Amino acid sequence: MVGLNPATAPWADRRDLIDLARRLDARFVGGAVRDTLLGLAVADIDLATPLSPETVIERVREGGHKPVPTGIAHGTITAVLPDGPIEVTTLRRDVSTDGRHAVVAFTDDWREDAARRDFTMNALYADPATGELFDYFGGVDDLKAGRVRFIGDPLQRIAEDHLRILRFFRFHARFGQTVDEAGLEACTRRANDLMALSRERIAAELLKLLVADRAVPVIALMVERGIFRAVIPEIDGGGADRLAALAAREAQAGIVPDAIRRLAALLPPDAAESVGARLKLSNVDRKRLIAATAGPGDEGPRALAYRVGTGGAVDRLLLAGEPVDAIRDWTPPSLPLTGGALVARGIGKGPEVAKLLRQVERQWIAEGFPDAARVAEMADAAVAQT
Template sequence: MKTIADADWLKAAETRAVMDALDASWAGGSRFVGGCVRNTLMGRPVDDIDIATQLEPSEVLEALETARIRAIPTGIDHGTVTAVVNSKPFEITTLRRDVETDGRRAVVAFTQDWAEDAGRRDFRLNAIYADATGALYDPTGGGIEDASTGAVIFIGDGDERLKEDYLRILRFFRFNAWYGAGIDEQGLAACERQKDGLKQIAVERIWKEFHKLLAAPDPSIAVEAMLKSGVLAIIAPEATMVEGLYDLRVTEALVRAKPDPMLRLMSLIPCSAAAVMAVSKRLRMSNAETERISRWAADNLPDPTAFNGRELRKALYWHGAQAVADRAMLSGKDVRDLIHAILAWKRPEFSVGGDDALAVGLTGPAVGQALRTLEEWWIEQDFQPDRDELLARLAELD
C-alpha cells in the first residue's frame, strides 16, 4: 500500500495533536484529504491541511474541547470546524453527500461513507485520503495515478460534476495550470459544453479563480485552452491575445520576475482605455487593480524602451514606476537593464508648496498655476534645482 508516512507535516506535533483528539472519539474515523495529500504525492509544498471525518460537527467540537484544542465553527452548517494548534489551522469537515445542487451551491447531508464523500468532489487527484499513519485510500480508483502523472480528470461524468457547480469549469483550468501535465480532452469538452453555466456564478468568485490561475508558474497552456473552448469569452471577452502571454513568459524568465496575475491579464487584452474599463467592470476589480491597469493603458504613457535616462526619469515621475514597468514588461523586448533602472529609481520630492507661493505674494488661482509651472521646469531640469533655486524661480513668477 502506498504511503506518505515520511511527510513532515504529517509527523508535526500540531498534526498529531488534532488527529489524536479525533481518534479518541472514533479511531480511524478521520483522514487527511485534498491538497495536503495531493501535493505531498506530487512533491509540492503543503500550505493547508484538510481533514475529512466520520464524526459529526458536534462530535468534532466535543473531541477538540476534551483535548483542549481551540475549535472555531467556521462552516458548521456544512460540516466544517477549524481546529487551531499553535496558530496553525486545520479544517475538519464531516463526510458529506449532495442532496441538491443548482450549479452554484449545494444542499448536503452528512454520511459515514468515504466513497460518497469522494464522489461529490471535483477531480480524482483531490479525492485521495490518508490516515494518521500516512496510508493512502483512493475511492475513485484513479487519484493516485493522476497525481503521479499530472492528470486533472473529473470524478465520474464531467458534465454532471460541472452542473453541480459551474465554478468547477475554472477550477479545471486552474488545476491544469498548477498541476497538469496535459489537458484531458474529455474534461475540456465538458467545460466547453457547460461554459454558459458560468453566467450563473458571482463575478467575484470568477475573478478569484481566474486570478489564482494566472498566478501559476506557467498558465499559458491552460489559458489557451480556455480561449479555444470559448470559456475565456464568457468571463473576459477582451482577453484574446494569448500570444502576449507567451511573450510575457519569455520576459519574466529574462528578468527573473515572480508570477504577477495582473500583469498576465494585461498581456491578454489590448492596451486601450476601452478594453481596460470593460475588463475592470466585468470582473469587478478592486480600486487598486483598476488604477493599476488604467495607468498601464494611459494614452500619454510612451514606450519606455525608447527612453534615454532623462526621459525615463521624467516618465517615472509622472506615471509611476509600476505603470512604466508594466509597459516595459509587455513590450516584447529584452528589458533587463530597463527594469533594473526602474527598480533603482526613487521619486524625488518637489520641495516647494502653497505656503512658499503665498510668501512671495501669490494669491488665488495664481498659486496653483505658478507651482505647476515651477514643477514642470524642475522636471525639465532633470530634478536638479534645489529648494533655494526653486524659491528664487518662484519669486520670478510673481
C-alpha cells in the same frame, strides 16, 4: 514526486494538529496531501472525519481548542489551534446540486466522500500518524502523469458545479503535463454553463489561473475552445498573444507575474473598465486594471514612476513592451522644495505659489531629479521671472 513521509510532512512537528486528528479519527485530505506528494509548499491543511459536526465541536473543546462553526450546514468546523486554524469537515455525499450550490448529507463512508470531490488528485487522504495514503480513484497515478482528471463522468461533475470548468483549466495550468481529453471535451461542451455563476467566482478563479506556471498555453487553449465566449467575450486570440508577450517580458526582467497586470494584457485597452466592473473587482484592482493600459508616456520610465508609483509604472512599461531596468531598484524621490520656501523668496501666498511649485517640479523631472542645490537654483530663477 516524493513519497508522503509523516516524519517530514508539513504537519510533522505540529503535535496539537496530530492530537486533534487522533481525537477526531480524521485524515488529512486534498491539497495538503497532493502538494506534499509533489514536494510543494503546503498552504492549508484540512482534515476529514466520519464524526458529526456536533461531535467535532465537542472533541475540539475537549482538546482545549476553540471550535468555530464556519460552515456547519455543510459539515465544516474551524478548529483554532496555536499554530493557526484548521478546517475539519465531516464526510459528505451530495443529495442534490444545481450547478452553484449543493445540498449534502453526512456519511461515514470515505469512498463516498471522495467520490463527490472534483479531481482525482484532490481526493487523496493520508493517515496523520503513519502517512498511509488512501487513493480511491487513481489520483497518485494522475499526479505522476501530470493529468487533471475528473472523478467519474466529467459532464456530471460539471453539472454539479459549473465552476469546475475553470478549476479544470486552473489545475491543468498548475499541475498538468498531459491534458485529459474527456475533461477538455466536457468543459468545451458546457462552457455556456459559466453564465450561471456569479462574476465574483469567475474572477477569483481567473485571477488564480493567470499566475499559474503554465497560464500562457492554457489560456490559449481556453480561447481556442471558446471557454470565455459566454462570460468574457473580450478575451480572444489577440489577448492570448498579448499575454504570452507580457509573460516573456516578466520572465526576462525577473518580475513576478501579477494577475491584474496579466488580465490587462488579455483585454483590449478599451474593455478594461467594463470588464473590471462586470467581474466586480475591488475598486483598487479596477483602477489598476484601467491604468495599466494607459501606455508608457513620453517622459521616460523614472518620470512615469514618480507620477504614478513604481508598481503602476512597471505595469504600463511591461504592457507597452518598454524596459523597466531604470526603475527596478529606484525609489522615486520627493521634490526638495516646499511652498513655504517660495513664500520665503517673496512670492505671496495663493495660487501663484502652487503654479511656481509645479513649474519647478516639471523642470526637476525633466532634468532627471537633481539634488536640492540645483532645485534651489531652479526656484530662484522661477521667482526672478515673476
